[in-house]
Amino acid sequence: MIEAVGLTKRYGAKTAVYNLSFQVRPGAVTGFLGPNGSGKSTTMRMILGLDNPTSGQVTIGGFPYRKLPNAPRQVGALLDAKAVHGGRHARNHLLCLAQLSGIPARRVDEVLGVVGLQDVARKRSKGFSLGMGQRLGIAAALLGDPQVLLFDEPVNGLDPEGILWVRNLMKSLAAEGRTVFVSSHLMSEMALTADHLIVIGRGQLLADMTIKDFISHNSADFARVRTPDTEPQQREKLTAALTEAGGQVLPEQDGALRVTGLPLPRISDLAHSADVRLWELSPHQASLEEAYMRMTQGAVDYRSTIDQKAGLQQELPPGAMPPQQMPVAGQGQPGWYAPPPPQQGGQPFAMPQGQPGPYGAPAAPGAGQPGLYGAPAAPVAPGAADVNPYAQAAPQAPAQPPAAPAAAPAAAPDLTKPEDAR
The missing domain is CATH 3.30.70.100 (Alpha-Beta Plaits)
Structure with missing residues (x-):
């Protein structure tokens, strides 16, 4: 069992994980979810002793990872599938890991067969595809036949057959009574694989419950x-x-x-x-x-702004109507989809209110203000908004030229008149 108590990790002024407490129990697949930058990788690194917590502690079977006797025989992990010497054969890579941990060589051939790489065991790993690298990383995690397994994005780069294989592998490992902790951004796969969920946002615990309860709440x-x-x-x-x-x-x-x-x-x-x-x-x-x-919308740090495509749309001919905006059923009305989310991760994100943007989306914050995207806003001719509110029209010449000063010897030629243009 993995147990974290008051786990906190700071990098200078940045707090990656704050007061995080949870348990990962054996006999079930526990999903580890959270937005990018929420502290998932930092937490898994602290579990494996790669990073020291600023405060709190995390143990595996009651001991910190570094104090486990022959830890590779008790804990297997896949954090980075690319952490392999590209010049080594797949078998030699696993054989080196086995010799360091006192694992017999025959186990290397066993795990190569489990992950389906027996036919490429003599090929250098630098020529492996992303999916083959993932399989090799999973083989390394299974090498010591451990009771505790941690996987970070294990299906990354795998084809549908490989994804199904990983899903069945996780379930079978948990059915044997092992502790399986899986981090992934694929919600559909987590829904089919995990029994329990731990969700964090901005380094803090948001949820620790079964999938059924999580969806219900x-x-x-x-x-x-x-x-x-x-x-x-x-x-x-x-x-x-x-x-x-x-x-x-x-x-x-x-x-x-x-x-x-x-x-x-x-x-x-x-x-x-x-x-x-x-x-x-x-x-x-x-x-x-x-x-x-809905749970994590207030804890997302990286959001895309709405692309206004300023200056890329052609102006409609005079009298033409702008394209109709596609309404979204019930948007903005009480009860749309669900009540507001819990507030543990911060204030819920709300789309900016105001005029609709292109394609029916709300306008980005600051749209229409000078300097959007770092450049001064182009002047818009009077009446251009009645033709196409999203196109930038070129400035038009005034109908009448400004009067010349009385002291000037002669007025400047008006190039808008045919006789002066000649």
């Missing part, structure tokens, strides 16, 4: 309801009945209704009472990805 389920498309009056009648009963009804782009606040049997009873025929009445449960995004 960080999402709002809703029901999809559809009435006959040829009878819009029934859709309106059902909307009124559901709203009167305390439900929240939001239209979706495909014509269905999204209903929250009412259970499915109640929705069915209300539709029957209103004499409304239903073509669809189905429950919707949020995915792990949706729940994760």
Whole structure:
């Protein structure tokens, strides 16, 4: 079992991990989730004794990693698949690790067969693909037949068959009673592999619970309801009945209704009472990805700004209408998708309010202000916003030239007039 108590790591003024406490128990696959820069890699390095914590402690089976007798026989880890001498054969790389830990040579050939690299055992690792390098790293982690295993992005670069193999491998290792700790950004894969989740954001613990509980606590389920498309009056009648009963009804782009606040049997009873025929009445449960995004949206450090594509769109001809913005069903209304997320990771991120940006997205902060993207804003001709609000029009010459000073001997020629242009 892995146990962290009050784990804190600072690099100068930067606090990578703060007061982190959790347990990774044997017999289950524990997923380790968090945004980039949240402290996952730092935590795993401290578990393996590669970094010393500023305060707190982390133990494996009751001992710090550095005090474990013959640690490679008890703990296996894959943190960086590229940490291999490129000039060595795959077998020689594993053989060196085995000799350092007192592992018999026959185990090298066993793990090469487990990861499927027996046919390339005599090839130099510098010629391996990303997926082959991942398999070699997993082989190194399995070399000592350890009871505790840590994997950082183990399916990175693997093809679908390889991903399925890793998924089954993790489950089989946990079924043998081993402690399996897996860090990954692939939510769909974590949903299929992990039994328990530890989620951190900005170095602090956000969640420590089963996947089922995590999704339940960080999402709002809703029901999809559809009435006959040829009878819009029934859709309106059902909307009124559901709203009167305390439900929240939001239209979706495909014509269905999204209903929250009412259970499915109640929705069915209300539709029957209103004499409304239903073509669809189905429950919707949020995915792990949706729940994760809602939990961690206040702890994301790296966000993309919205590309306004300033100056790249051609101006529409006079009188033409700008392209219609595609509405998002229910966006901005109460009950959209789910209630606000927990506040442990900081303030939840909110899209900037104001005028819509291109393609229906909200405008980026500072859009339209001088100096956006580091360059002064180009002047926009009067009325250009009525033609295309996202295109930058070139400045137009004034209708009448400025009057020449009275003391000037002659007015400057007006090149806007045909006779002066000649």
